[in-house]
Amino acid sequence: MPRADFRFAFKKRVRYAEIDAQAVLFNPRYLEYFDIGLVEYWRAAGIYDHSGMTGGIEFHIAKAQVEFRAPILLDEEIDICVRCSRIGTSSMTLLFELHGAGQDDLRATGEEVHVHVAEARGRPAPIPDWAVACFERYEGRALQARPLPGE
Numbered sequence: 001m002p003r004a005d006f007r008f009a010f011k012k013r014v015r016y017a018e019i020d021a022q023a024v025l026f027n028p029r030y031l032e033y034f035d036i037g038l039v040e041y042w043r044a045a046g047i048y049d050h051s052g053m054t055g056g057i058e059f060h061i062a063k064a065q066v067e068f069r070a071p072i073l074l075d076e077e078i079d080i081c082v083r084c085s086r087i088g089t090s091s092m093t094l095l096f097e098l099h100g101a102g103q104d105d106l107r108a109t110g111e112e113v114h115v116h117v118a119e120a121r122g123r124p125a126p127i128p129d130w131a132v133a134c135f136e137r138y139e140g141r142a143l144q145a146r147p148l149p150g151e
Helices: 028-045 129-139
Strands: 008-013 058-068 077-087 091-100 106-117
Touching: 008 028, 028 058, 028 077, 028 091, 028 106, 028 129, 077 129
Parallel strands: none
Antiparallel strands: 008 077, 058 106, 077 091, 091 106
């Protein structure tokens, strides 16, 4: 999807400790970058202060996928782009793209499905309406399919 489809981007510089022997970002770090972007996205959407890290709502990752497009090199600045694409009853789907900073220079894409749980080791639970409202307000569009009146 075009870079412009992402309202949120967080700039990150690639550090020496994050590269492999070829001076390319080490494969597992892509998921780490997605996690960094997710925390900052939550902060921008007004959810972070209500997250599990602060005793609030808790999500677990049910699916994580990365597609590598082009190498990310030592000392490059990368934009970590994040958007929520869908919210279900107890899960939400987030899309990620890594670009050269300030450019439409796609390096990797990703998708994660997060499941809301009632407690750290609990079963899936409905995502609170206030959290859905925060994400929808931030994204400027409906994310959760709502039943029609009478359903």
